[in-house]
Amino acid sequence: MTGSPRALAAALLLAVLSLVSCSTVPTSSPTVQITQAPARVVDAVGIEPLPPEPGASPEGIVRDFIDAAASTVRRHPVARQYLAPQVRESWSDDGISVIGTDIALVTTDEGAVTLTANLIGTVDTRGVFTVAERGVVTRDFRLEQVDGEWRITNPPEGLIMLEPDFRRLYDPVNAYFLDPTEQRMVPDPRYLIRGESQPTALVERLIEGASAPLAAGVRNPLSGVQLTRAVTVEGQTATVELSGLPPEPSPRLAQISAQLVWNLQQLDQPRISSVVVLLDGEPVTPGGVPRLQTVEDWASFSPDIVPVDGVGHYIEAGSLRTLPGGEPAPGPAGTGVYGLGSAAIAADTGTGRLSFLTGVRTDPGGATLLAGQYGGELTPVLGAGTLSAPTVAGTRTEAWVVRNGSEVVRVPAGGPPQPVAAPTLPGLGRAEVLQLSPDGVRAAVVVDGQDGRRLHVGTVVRSDEDGSVVLRDLRNVTPTLAQVIDVAWADSGTLLVLAGDEGEDRIVPYSVRVDGWGLTPVSTSGLPGQPTSLGVAPTRQPLVSAEDSIWQLVGGTWVTLVRGAEPLPGTAPFYPL
Incomplete structure (x- = not known):
């Protein structure tokens, strides 16, 4: 076997990047619907959308409502300002439809706007992407005047997000599980919103398990384990506190440690190079690995040996x-x-x-x-x-x-x-x-x-x-x-x-x-x-x-x-x- 896993990953990334002549999803692709569990982000991160402009047309309200999906603030309060009062609080933002940038907005009647766009795919509440069949999505919006301003009365379940905004706000990561021989990590692609909550969100995804298409083919050492508090990151070291394991969990504890290290070390914001695993408040060092575990300590689990x-x-x-x-x-x-x-x-x-x-x-x-x-x-x-x-x-x-x-x-x-x-x-x-x-x-x-x-x-x-x-x-x-x-x-x-x-x-x-x-x-x-x-x-x-x-x-x-x-x-x- 060759090289450290981080070196292998870096070499592979370099090789793949050298292949690329462009890096956008074709605009002819179908639309993506993306849903994600409520984010832990409370404050705005990056470019935040603007509230409705006075006197905006129905088409302008629908267009700006779509732009307002590109927010990391919980419950998307700016997007709700584009909605009529009777649906403002009940509207669910748990899902996202990601669409291409070539969109058409047409007023079909007074207070009625039709959106047509390329559909790219769907991402569920666990960050799992499913590519859509080739085609377009059409969505009819109804609006009414509230105090002289147009507002949407029938918002879609979940968000509609432009593909460039999705790329800007969401990071592609892998949730790693074990193959049936327990030799290698198996990637399960996920898309997580950027920010300090990402390490916690990723560990929560691991505990929830693999995506539906992959679950029957892999093993999850973290199944049934509880995360007792949010993952903390100091410098480049993440600390993960767990409970719910039997008194003598080896070799499962070694697999859990390897799984956590391989997952967390891929994150860039914040950058993580080592992981401390605590079980019921005590650090674990299965197989004599150091308290600060790195991917080199678990190189044998590399997905790409x-x-x-x-x-x-x-x-x-x-x-x-x-x-x-x-x-x-x-x-x-x-x-x-x-x-x-x-x-x-x-x-x-x-x-x-x-x-x-x-x-x-x-x-x-x-x-x-x-x-x-x-x-x-x-x-x-x-x-x-x-x-x-x-x-x-x-x-x-x-x-x-x-x-x-x-x-x-x-x-x-x-x-x-x-x-x-x-x-x-x-x-x-x-x-x-x-x-x-x-x-x-x-x-x-x-x-x-x-x-x-x-x-x-x-x-x-x-x-x-x-x-x-x-x-x-x-x-x-x-x-x-x-x-x-x-x-x-x-x-x-x-x-x-x-x-x-x-x-x-x-x-x-x-x-x-x-x-x-x-x-x-x-x-x-x-x-x-x-x-x-x-x-x-x-x-x-x-x-x-x-x-x-x-x-x-x-x-x-x-x-x-x-x-x-x-x-x-x-x-x-x-x-x-």
Whole structure:
């Protein structure tokens, strides 16, 4: 395993930022509805809205009411001033609809205004974002005159907020939970309002548990624990006071400590570098960690650990090759004897050494999955008419494929193939690509259905009772992308996608959070043609195949694997996990 978690996170962030050519959600995206539990913020933070102007028109009142949503003051008192007295106190501001900046306000009758805007998505009271289906939102406002001034009589439940205001006021953070093997933190994206209450709000979210789509696939050490007072921050040290644990909670206490440290250390306002955990008023130091715990003390729980020798691999004329110089991989697979068209490699979870190799060979009669020891001989383990490229995760030595576009199958190292139930897949279409997240808790699936090739993300749920595995709740996370051809995990919470550019007839890369927020085009500078497949892993440079050659992204430009040399021929790049 490589590097400290903070160094890994910083390197990954740098890599992702280098990909970005712009950082806005497309205005053609659907609207976002966001709800959040009552904030602890009492005083205004940043730019606060203005009260109604005397003599404002109905359209002006509606427009300024939307602007007044951009406030951090509890109960949004300025926004309430735009409402008629009979609804002013009863109006609930618990939800937010985030809309694009291209809005239209039209007076349809005296005291009636219709709002039309792009809908981006929804965020619930726990800060969980759900991307909306592509389209627009229409909202009819009714107004009446109160003492000669127009006021709204039918305000929507929750706030309507412009996307730039949402970005300004809310920080994207991760609520980290544990994968079922209890090896890694699994990110559950949340959006928390900025301010000093953020550490407390995040810990409260952890205690409440994971979001509905993810909850069945993760474990929460903080379940049932009570936060006895607000999280305090002095300097860069946060103190978390808990109760409700049994007298001898190990190893759970170690997991709780790791969970709190990994969550709080990501916050910037205030900046937190160490955490003190108090249980019933006494500091805890599980496993001999210092009283001031840091992420380095719990580095083994990093969500984005990669194998030390996990260099990039790709396929050339059926043979498995390695970066940077295109050398043959060890063993028969590197000679081309198996005629592979795609492959995946899993590392041993204990040693981190590359151990399990799977590859797909396609012949006129169908496709075959081969598996075996990395560097050793491979044997056929599964046949089908078609097989997707294999995929692995960093927490288990097993590979997954899709057989004949409809059946998900997993192949444990040294074991027979086993079916994976995917109850929501048949209604979507034919699965062309499947990629497990590094932690193995999620799967990204490219499905060819009625509306084209779409990207869905589902949760992997494993039963402790009978060992069955289910891929649940597949949901479209990029509704504005219709021509998706490939996907890979840049890290445990970020996807890279190859998809059609709506403005031009070409395939380009995109970056997007696993919940669908922040869809961002990635630079194509330097590429000789359209990319056809991609490979990426945490802290690793993204790879693509374009014009049957391999390219890597460095500093926002795609370059050859060896600087100054000709591009190496190849396809289907990937990194071991």
